[in-house]
Amino acid sequence: MRTAPDETTRMKTVANKISSFVDRRQALVYPAPAVIALFLIVVIPIGYNLYLAFTKWTIGLGDPRFIGIDNFIELFWDERVLNGLKVMIYFSGLSLTLELVLGLLIALYFHREFRGSEIVQAIYIFPFAATPVAVALIWRIMLNPEIGVLNYLLTSIGLPGSLWISSAATVIPALVMVDVWKWTPMITLIVLAGLKSLPNDPYEAARIDGANTLQIFWYITLPLIRPVLIAALMLRSLDNLKEFDIIYTITQGGPGIASETLYLYSYNVAFSFFKAGYGSALMVVVFLIVLVFNVVMNRMRLSAQDI
Amino acid sequence: MASVTLKNIVKRFKAVTAVDNLSIEIQDREFAVLVGPSGCGKTTALRMIAGLETETSGEIFIGDRRVNDVSPKDRDIAMVFQNYALYPHMNVRDNLGFGLKMRKFPPSEISQRVQEAADILGIHELLDRKPKQLSGGQRQRVAVGRAIVRKPKVFLFDEPLSNLDAKLRVAMRTEISKLHRRLGATIIYVTHDQVEAMTMASRIFIMHNGALQQSGVPMEVYKQPANRFVAGFIGSPAMNFVTATLVADQGAYFVQAEHFRVRLPDVFSSRLAAHAGKPVIFGVRPEDMNEPDEAVSETRGNTVAMRVEVVETLGAETFVHLTCGSHTMVARVAVPDRLLTIGQEMQISLNMEKTHLFDEATFQTIV
Numbered sequence: 001m002r003t004a005p006d007e008t009t010r011m012k013t014v015a016n017k018i019s020s021f022v023d024r025r026q027a028l029v030y031p032a033p034a035v036i037a038l039f040l041i042v043v044i045p046i047g048y049n050l051y052l053a054f055t056k057w058t059i060g061l062g063d064p065r066f067i068g069i070d071n072f073i074e075l076f077w078d079e080r081v082l083n084g085l086k087v088m089i090y091f092s093g094l095s096l097t098l099e100l101v102l103g104l105l106i107a108l109y110f111h112r113e114f115r116g117s118e119i120v121q122a123i124y125i126f127p128f129a130a131t132p133v134a135v136a137l138i139w140r141i142m143l144n145p146e147i148g149v150l151n152y153l154l155t156s157i158g159l160p161g162s163l164w165i166s167s168a169a170t171v172i173p174a175l176v177m178v179d180v181w182k183w184t185p186m187i188t189l190i191v192l193a194g195l196k197s198l199p200n201d202p203y204e205a206a207r208i209d210g211a212n213t214l215q216i217f218w219y220i221t222l223p224l225i226r227p228v229l230i231a232a233l234m235l236r237s238l239d240n241l242k243e244f245d246i247i248y249t250i251t252q253g254g255p256g257i258a259s260e261t262l263y264l265y266s267y268n269v270a271f272s273f274f275k276a277g278y279g280s281a282l283m284v285v286v287f288l289i290v291l292v293f294n295v296v297m298n299r300m301r302l303s304a305q306d307i
Numbered sequence: 308m309a310s311v312t313l314k315n316i317v318k319r320f321k322a323v324t325a326v327d328n329l330s331i332e333i334q335d336r337e338f339a340v341l342v343g344p345s346g347c348g349k350t351t352a353l354r355m356i357a358g359l360e361t362e363t364s365g366e367i368f369i370g371d372r373r374v375n376d377v378s379p380k381d382r383d384i385a386m387v388f389q390n391y392a393l394y395p396h397m398n399v400r401d402n403l404g405f406g407l408k409m410r411k412f413p414p415s416e417i418s419q420r421v422q423e424a425a426d427i428l429g430i431h432e433l434l435d436r437k438p439k440q441l442s443g444g445q446r447q448r449v450a451v452g453r454a455i456v457r458k459p460k461v462f463l464f465d466e467p468l469s470n471l472d473a474k475l476r477v478a479m480r481t482e483i484s485k486l487h488r489r490l491g492a493t494i495i496y497v498t499h500d501q502v503e504a505m506t507m508a509s510r511i512f513i514m515h516n517g518a519l520q521q522s523g524v525p526m527e528v529y530k531q532p533a534n535r536f537v538a539g540f541i542g543s544p545a546m547n548f549v550t551a552t553l554v555a556d557q558g559a560y561f562v563q564a565e566h567f568r569v570r571l572p573d574v575f576s577s578r579l580a581a582h583a584g585k586p587v588i589f590g591v592r593p594e595d596m597n598e599p600d601e602a603v604s605e606t607r608g609n610t611v612a613m614r615v616e617v618v619e620t621l622g623a624e625t626f627v628h629l630t631c632g633s634h635t636m637v638a639r640v641a642v643p644d645r646l647l648t649i650g651q652e653m654q655i656s657l658n659m660e661k662t663h664l665f666d667e668a669t670f671q672t673i674v
Contacts, residue, residue: 199392201390201391202393204359205394205453207358208357208384209380209406210406210409210410215409220394
């Protein structure tokens with residue numbers, strides 16, 4: 001059956017109108033799908049979290065009740081918040097520093113050509129590619145003071161064993177060790193890409209100018225690679241400041257609350273104690289910490305890039 | 308200042324021989340230019356002098372000192388790189404002073420030398436700027452400044468003008484020549500641009516396929532090229548080449564090409580006898596091809612009828628692309644007082660005293 005001529009004309013007119021609208025409003029139309037998706041998966045949950053932070057709501061018992069800033073006032077008197085902050089600073093400060101330093105040093109090592117470097121690099125990035133929870137489960141067994149392989153190795157060379165995750169004094173260094181093992185390869189990969197993109201000429205000029213290896217690293221490599229280092233630190237800190245899977249799987253924040261970061265505490269408050277309102281307020285604080293840290297880092301990166 | 312001597316230098320990169328048994332001797336205070344097409348090994352040779360590449364065999368001397376095993380920083384050389392190689396995160400002042408700082412010069416002396424260099428190059432107002440805030444020409448000056456603050460024995464320039472526009476290149480060419488006179492320094496300068504080589508060098512070293520083809524003062528190389536490569540490389544527009552046969556006829560010698568025959572001057576005869584009857588390459592520079600009334604040759608009559616293909620008018624001179632049967636040639640003629648039209652026939656007189664003959668098998672110069 002053939003479409004009536006006036007029907008065809010009408011369809012063409014509609015198509016032309018749509019086409020003309022798209023042409024005129026390109027800046028709105030093309031990003032629209034991404035903006036809608038972002039709105040649904042980012043803006044709405046954050047907005048809802050923010051709303052809950054001003055309510056009192058025990059999950060399963062009634063509806064959220066607006067209580068103003070009471071949740072945020074309660075934060076100041078909650079000792080576990082202070083503990084969570086201290087643990088977070090200790091864990092993140094130590095792990096990010098070690099990951100950055102080791103990542104840089106190993107990247108510098110890989111940057112030199114040597115026989116079999118590709119195979120070594122492929123093996124080296126295995127931890128980065130592994131599933132965090134699976135890795136954490138293996139480490140939990142390895143870190144066990146009684147049956148763990150780490151104490152077996154220490155005692156077999158005549159050193160005393162450690163309590164690792166069973167002691168409040170050693171639990172954070174033990175968790176940092178796992179985090180560093182898992183994530184240093186990521187920093188290495190980013191820094192290595194940065195090193196490979198550096199121009200060769202300044203290095204040759206520096207050699208002729210009389211700089212030794214250490215001076216070349218200090219005066220040339222480090223300043224040139226600084227934006228990349230900061231970018232790597234930013235990427236890593238986004239995850240690290242709200243580290244969950246490794247800590248939760250290995251210690252659940254224990255012993256006691258010795259490894260309970262603010263992020264883990266907020267999870268416990270919301271999903272173990274079912275205080276969703278207060279948990280949301282804690283989450284807002286974590287969000288602000290991550291945000292401020294990254295804004296500062298981003299400024300540093302932009303200033304380092306200005307060369 | 309010091310002389311630089313390369314003895315039988317060979318550099319291989321796996322199967323590729325970049326520099327093949329190169330022996331050159333550059334005198335103290337000389338402006339030596341290594342020139343050749345891309346891939347001829349000139350930059351590799353320069354980098355070996357700098358110590359940035361290790362030679363496969365052979366010896367390098369700076370002054371009387373053998374420097375094969377001496378690190379770049381201890382060779383007392385300074386290098387200006389093709390891409391300037393400025394430190395992008397340092398301002399101009401720090402770029403200039405970096406080499407002195409690494410050599411632990413006192414800050415007061417560093418400052419004084421940086422000022423001196425800035426005076427010489429006229430870059431005072433740039434001292435606090437970063438390289439990215441400079442134009443190509445300014446970066447070039449800073450790169451030169453970084454070399455001169457060190458007061459080294461030898462300056463090495465690796466195609467330093469190749470990233471500049473044509474006008475700036477000409478200006479910088481003059482400045483570098485003046486700088487050479489002012490510093491009285493030994494300079495080794497690498498370029499692929501034969502015009503740079505001809506205008507700046509006190510001695511020119513022409514390289515091809517890793518080997519030295521000829522060395523000498525520019526005009527000597529221009530007038531008496533050692534082989535077909537040098538003849539074709541030096542001079543712009545390039546020398547015209549025509550494959551021909553050398554014919555002896557009643558005591559005289561003729562170049563018999565496919566579409567023309569010209570007589571060679573008798574003064575060449577002693578060098579031609581051994582090549583009579585053999586294939587040769589006949590070479591004539593564009594400026595040695597004139598209209599008959601402007602011809603300077605004593606062997607007048609060596610006139611060839613050619614057809615005009617393209618006319619390039621440059622103002623002071625005109626290049627005319629001509630064909631003669633299957634031969635194509637370029638002539639540099641005075642500005643004609645009449646319009647040359649494409650396809651018209653033109654009588655071209657060849658200045659035979661200045662023509663060249665090359666052995667067709669070895670490409671070496673016969674005359």
